[in-house]
Amino acid sequence: MRILLVGAGGVGSAAVAIAARRGFFEHLVVADYVLERAQDAVRAVDDPRFTAARVDASDEASVTRLLTEHRCDVLLNATDPRFVMPLFRAALTAGSDYLDMAMSLSRPHPERPYEECGVKLGDEQFALENQWRELGRLALLGIGVEPGLSDVFARYAADELFDSIEEIGIRDGADLEVEGLAFAPSFSVWTMIEECLNPPVIWEAGRRWFTTPPFSEPEIFDFPEGIGPLECVNVEHEEVILVPRHLDVGRVTFKYGLGSEVINTLKTLHQLGLDRTDPVSVGGVEVSPRDVVAACLPDPLTLGERMHGKTCAGTWVKGVKDGRPREVYLYHVVDNQWSMSTYGSQAVVWQTAVNPVIALELMAGKVWGGAGVMGPEAMPPKPFLDLLVDYGSPWGMREH
Numbered sequence: 006m007r008i009l010l011v012g013a014g015g016v017g018s019a020a021v022a023i024a025a026r027r028g029f030f031e032h033l034v035v036a037d038y039v040l041e042r043a044q045d046a047v048r049a050v051d052d053p054r055f056t057a058a059r060v061d062a063s064d065e066a067s068v069t070r071l072l073t074e075h076r077c078d079v080l081l082n083a084t085d086p087r088f089v090m091p092l093f094r095a096a097l098t099a100g101s102d103y104l105d106m107a108m109s110l111s112r113p114h115p116e117r118p119y120e121e122c123g124v125k126l127g128d129e130q131f132a133l134e135n136q137w138r139e140l141g142r143l144a145l146l147g148i149g150v151e152p153g154l155s156d157v158f159a160r161y162a163a164d165e166l167f168d169s170i171e172e173i174g175i176r177d178g179a180d181l182e183v184e185g186l187a188f189a190p191s192f193s194v195w196t197m198i199e200e201c202l203n204p205p206v207i208w209e210a211g212r213r214w215f216t217t218p219p220f221s222e223p224e225i226f227d228f229p230e231g232i233g234p235l236e237c238v239n240v241e242h243e244e245v246i247l248v249p250r251h252l253d254v255g256r257v258t259f260k261y262g263l264g265s266e267v268i269n270t271l272k273t274l275h276q277l278g279l280d281r282t283d284p285v286s287v288g289g290v291e292v293s294p295r296d297v298v299a300a301c302l303p304d305p306l307t308l309g310e311r312m313h314g315k316t317c318a319g320t321w322v323k324g325v326k327d328g329r330p331r332e333v334y335l336y337h338v339v340d341n342q343w344s345m346s347t348y349g350s351q352a353v354v355w356q357t358a359v360n361p362v363i364a365l366e367l368m369a370g371k372v373w374g375g376a377g378v379m380g381p382e383a384m385p386p387k388p389f390l391d392l393l394v395d396y397g398s399p400w401g402m403r404e405h
Contacts, residue, residue: 006030006369009072009101011062011092012083013037014193015305016106016149018046019350019358020083023396025050027362029369034075036060049349062088068095077101079368081361085193086110090129093144097133102142102368104361106149107196108243111203118204119218125206126246134378144378148364149357150318150337151177151259152243153381154393158320158335158400159244161386163252166333170254170324175244176334178228178235178262179316181341181352183308188270194299198280201263201271205239208249208257220268224260228317229403230338235262247380274298308351312341316352321405332405339398347397356398363392 006029010017013035021035036058037043043057060071062084072080072095080096082089082105089109096103108127115123127146137144147153155175163170204216220238227234242259249257263271274280279298284291319336341352348355364381367373373384381389393400 006079006365007075007077008033008079008081008365009036009068009075009077010034010081010083011036011060011068011088013039013043013046013057014083015351015354016358017083018042018049019348019354020081020362021046021050021055022348022350023355023359023362024365025052025055027366029366030054032056032075034058034071034077036071038062063091065091065095065098068092069098072096072099072101079104079365081365082106083358083361085195086199087195093130093133096144097136097140097142100140100142103144104148104364105146106153106357106361108146108152108246110199111206111241113204114216119216122206122214122216125214126241126243131378138377141376143368143375145364145368145373145384146378146380147243147247148361148381150360151175152247153357153360153364154337154389154400155244155318155320156247156381157384157386157389159248159252159254159322160382160384161390162320162322162324162333162335163254164386167322167324167326167331170252170322172256172258172323173244173248173252173254174257174321174323175242175259175319176226176228176237176262176321177260177318178226178232178237179314179353180232181312181314181316184311184313186303186308186311188267188302193305194302195295198271198274198295198298200241201261201268202275202280203241205241205259206245207239208245208254210249210255214246220263222258222260226260226262226321228262228319229334229336229401230315230317232315232317232338235264237262238268243380248382250380251382305351305354310345312345312351314352315340316356318356334403334405335400336403337393337398337400359393359396359398363389363396366392 040059079102112124237260
């Protein structure tokens with residue numbers, strides 16, 4: 006397998022460090038808009054299978070040329086969601102498979118944003134599904150940790166643990182703290198603003214997809230391994246779009262344990278218009294307010310040494326097994342001290358990056374495959390979960 010990885014930020018660099026310990030691929034090209042960042046990721050692993058390149062992720066033709074030049078079988082997109090569609094189309098044009106960790110952007114309903122969906126996450130990608138099928142290539146969407154591992158958990162529950170499922174709820178929480186910083190997102194703040202301030206999407210079998218106001222339906226969820234109870238709220242996320250496409254389930258939600266301080270900060274950014282992506286004129290220079298916010302905050306890649314605590318991603322499932330009610334929480338916890346000492350990556354980016362590398366290994370071995378546009382819940386879950394353990398990061402299950 007020959008791989009093009011686009012994006013050498015926190016998640017991309019962590020994926021390089023993880024992949025370097027595996028033998029399933031022949032060559033991996035690390036490409037970034039900032040060549041030095043790609044070179045740093047390659048130098049860190051000191052492995053002849055890796056090379057660095059410069060590419061503009063918004064330039065579809067340039068990405069297509071890079072895929073062709075290096076004879077890449079697959080493109081792994083480790084950029085933020087703004088670049089999903091040019092990278093997605095470039096892989097299609099080049100005849101390569103494609104993986105990403107976040108789907109094409111949504112757009113709220115113009116008149117009823119907190120009741121009805123407008124353009125949903127991934128709609129632009131699924132619109133091209135027939136072209137991927139005709140080409141016989143696979144576009145695997147949302148294969149980070151959430152979405153990604155959370156979808157694998159959902160499929161595992163459906164296959165192995167339940168006869169019927171009433172509700173699937175993705176629940177994410179952490180007790181991570183960064184020394185000296187009151188507000189320091191552990192992943193891209195651009196993405197955090199996007200998913201937290203957009204209208205959250207909920208799936209119900211009789212109603213299909215609909216929206217609610219941001220931060221709706223608060224609940225207290227008790228996270229495992231010492232993290233403890235956190236208030237979780239509805240957030241727009243890909244699992245709510247993906248899971249009902251392949252699993253028979255009555256309701257799907259995604260709730261994030263943001264905490265009141267983060268929620269208040271995000272609300273303030275929105276009230277001030279600093280979450281906007283369209284440029285404003287400042288002294289004759291056109292700038293995006295959201296890009297300014299991102300530039301003023303520390304790069305998540307640099308926070309690992311100052312970060313302490315654990316992060317938990319998981320899937321709560323409620324249903325029936327052998328005629329009896331059942332509830333379980335399937336989860337994956339990463340301790341920042343472990344990820345930093347073992348890989349040099351902070352917990353959130355490592356937990357995200359390990360999953361596409363596992364998926365690539367399964368694709369290289371023909372364990373995962375197919376043609377079309379799919380999510381992880383379309384694939385057999387047990388080989389993935391077995392490899393996660395083999396990668397040194399076991400998952401857990403708690404009966405409720």
